Amino acid sequence: MKVLVTGATGFIGRLVVRHLREAGAELRLASRHPERLGSENETVPMPGFDAPAAAFLELTRHMTDVVHCAGLNNDRGNATEADYQAANVELSARLAHAAVAQISGRFIHLSSIRAVIGAHVSATIDEDTLPAPQCAYGRSKRESEITVLDAYASHGRSDAAVLRLPPVYGSGMRGNLATLMRLADTPLPLPTGALTGIRSLMSSEAAVRAVSHLLSHSGPLRPIYVGADVPPVAVDAVITAFRRGLGRPVRLMAVPAGLIRPVVAALGRRAFWDSLTATQICDPALLVSQGWTPEAGTLERLAELARLSRS
Numbered sequence: 012m013k014v015l016v017t018g019a020t021g022f023i024g025r026l027v028v029r030h031l032r033e034a035g036a037e038l039r040l041a042s043r044h045p046e047r048l049g050s051e052n053e054t055v056p057m058p059g060f061d062a063p064a065a066a067f068l069e070l071t072r073h074m075t076d077v078v079h080c081a082g083l084n085n086d087r088g089n090a091t092e093a094d095y096q097a098a099n100v101e102l103s104a105r106l107a108h109a110a111v112a113q114i115s116g117r118f119i120h121l122s123s124i125r126a127v128i129g130a131h132v133s134a135t136i137d138e139d140t141l142p143a144p145q146c147a148y149g150r151s152k153r154e155s156e157i158t159v160l161d162a163y164a165s166h167g168r169s170d171a172a173v174l175r176l177p178p179v180y181g182s183g184m185r186g187n188l189a190t191l192m193r194l195a196d197t198p199l200p201l202p203t204g205a206l207t208g209i210r211s212l213m214s215s216e217a218a219v220r221a222v223s224h225l226l227s228h229s230g231p232l233r234p235i236y237v238g239a240d241v242p243p244v245a246v247d248a249v250i251t252a253f254r255r256g257l258g259r260p261v262r263l264m265a266v267p268a269g270l271i272r273p274v275v276a277a278l279g280r281r282a283f284w285d286s287l288t289a290t291q292i293c294d295p296a297l298l299v300s301q302g303w304t305p306e307a308g309t310l311e312r313l314a315e316l317a318r319l320s321r322s
Contacts (some may be wrong), residue, residue, distance in 0.1 A: 256317025
């Protein structure tokens, strides 16, 4: 197996690299920062979305499989819709068209539940959830899914798959989970009693195991998969786990939501607050039915992550 991993220096990409290397795969690693990748594997610069087709053909030449982790995440506060379109849609399309023309194996495309649901919407999410992205990032991830799957379908192939991830936690995480951990790292009481949301999360290790499973399992691929730890966890339990791991007293206060919303709105954090009150449950039953095992100790893992961040 010769696997091209794009975004190899990213949060999940670097763990995919380590896992596949330990499994004995031959790797080509593509990154905007190839100098950070060391010399254990072949490393190449990741072509830009506007690079010539020949650059993408060279990138995928002699490979058997692709794990596409590269893209622009929604933790970049100043990114525009055009930025997301270029980094997520156009880049994915160029890569998929090159890959389908000359690799014999699988194309695993990492996506997000934001491709189907907004951060403030309460719902249960599985492979059949009708896509209704509500932000520029989510729209770009949905369009990138379509471009990859269409590229393979146009060649009569069904060996490309999209893996939609909920918020992923682990060393180096960013976004709302990182903000929550910083929020938990204070001795002051927190008015979290109104955080009634229940959320599916996923450990970075479980996400990497899902990628490896989709690359290697013997059955045919479905076009869409949803990953998650099992069971989902309450948002206030996440904060409690972080506080315990950080060695802080729990100190959560039950304050009515009606009193908190005006305060967070005045601080410019209403969207963040609303995202913590929504219930979003991801159902990974399809992956599980094919032999993948989800992480079951989410709160324990979050507490350990906070402990390690402190040490």
